[in-house]
Amino acid sequence: MSARPGFDGFRRPDGRVGVRNHVLIVPTVVCSAVVTERIAAAVANCVALPHLAGCGQLGPDMQVTHDTLAAYCRHPNVGAVLVVALGCEQVVAQMLAESARQAGKASAIVSIQGEGGTPKAIAKGQAIAADLARDLERVTRERFGAEELILSLKCGGSDYTSGLSANPALGRVADRLNALGGATVLGEIAEIMGAEHLLAARAVQPEVAGRLLRVIQRVESEAQALGLDIRGTQPSPGNIRGGLTTIEEKSLGATHKAGEDSPLTDVVPYAARIARRGLTVMDTPGLDVESVTGMVGGGAQVVVFTTGLGTPTGNPIAPVIKITGNARTAQTMADNTDLDVSGILSHTETIDSAAERLLAEILAVCSGKLTSAERLGHREFAIHRRNPTI
């Protein structure tokens, strides 16, 4: 691979580096979600963050919602933040705006009750968003080394090709990025089940391995407490049609995307800040959108998503790069695919060569090239819920 890989990104006041320069329009609560979408639709470079939570939540469930929204407000792919409140909800608009300010970003608040209804809140929000977007145009890209990146490692719609081609190729890139001083994050605890011994052996300290094993034990005991068989969802019906038989088989293939020798340096809660270089495991569920939402919240600026069957998932603020090792999917799902590595299984390309192309694609995307998910407007966002709404 080429020497000193780098990309053109955005230096933020808090020292972090972004790969996109969005104005983020954040609803505090589901009640203000439509207003955020109308504001974002009217102003270039604005993205809304519609979600279904923000009220009627208790304890840790409420905290996860607040912390995830605050993490997006601080994220380096975001240059400025407009918070849209209803006025009577649990999530506090001022606290979200303060998160953005602490990261050195311009921020503002519009309240629907305060403005006197939807049309007035939209009008005021659009005017503020236009000002924020104009100010962000002055921020220009600068050259950074790849070590500034936190890369989210994701797979979904897996089939037998995933563990044999796209995941090993992503694993080589992950090892390379970690060796350069960068960071990677792996989520989906249920999809580590059966492969945890391989990751635990790479932990920098026994304490880190212990935390990984405890998180996995918790997920298994949740299934046991409910008296349910995890086979109802893992592997998924599509996985089974594709030839995957058990969660252990799926996990062993999935874990290849975390490389072979990168040290496991940390295990963190959902959407918590990824603070260590090397490989971090994040406690996320296996549902694709909730998992990507959490890993981006943790600070990942870019996501590589391997798929066997093809999938559209994107994210509001981070580019999601789709890579498949299934030749048929590369054709049938071409509109949703960024990189075809099916040559690995047809023996026309080596894993190393595919990894080199993938790293080049990641750096191009981090320098501004749009992904398929971005071109198609895929901005899925779903905050993991730990409890039912009260």
Add this chain to the structure above:
Amino acid sequence: MSAVIVITPRDNVATALEPLAAGRTIDAGGVAVTVREPIASGHKIALAKIAAGAEVVKYGSPIGTATVDIEAGAHVHVHNVASGRGRGDLPAGGVVS
């Protein structure tokens, strides 16, 4: 190009890279195996007899337990392999058999 891939020498299954017809003899990493039943691309074939209760091994690690005797050349999938993980439907520490 081989019709199947054997990922590690410890594995007792291989993954079909193309549809395998019954009766065909394939080379699985130096071992000749006769296909007993049609196997779809991406699905697994037993490289040797796997007794009921024995581990099914792929990627060098166990992926589950055989629920019946699986003959060499047979299709290996959800009908004859059970996962041992996340099984709240089993007694604690319950063994799949």
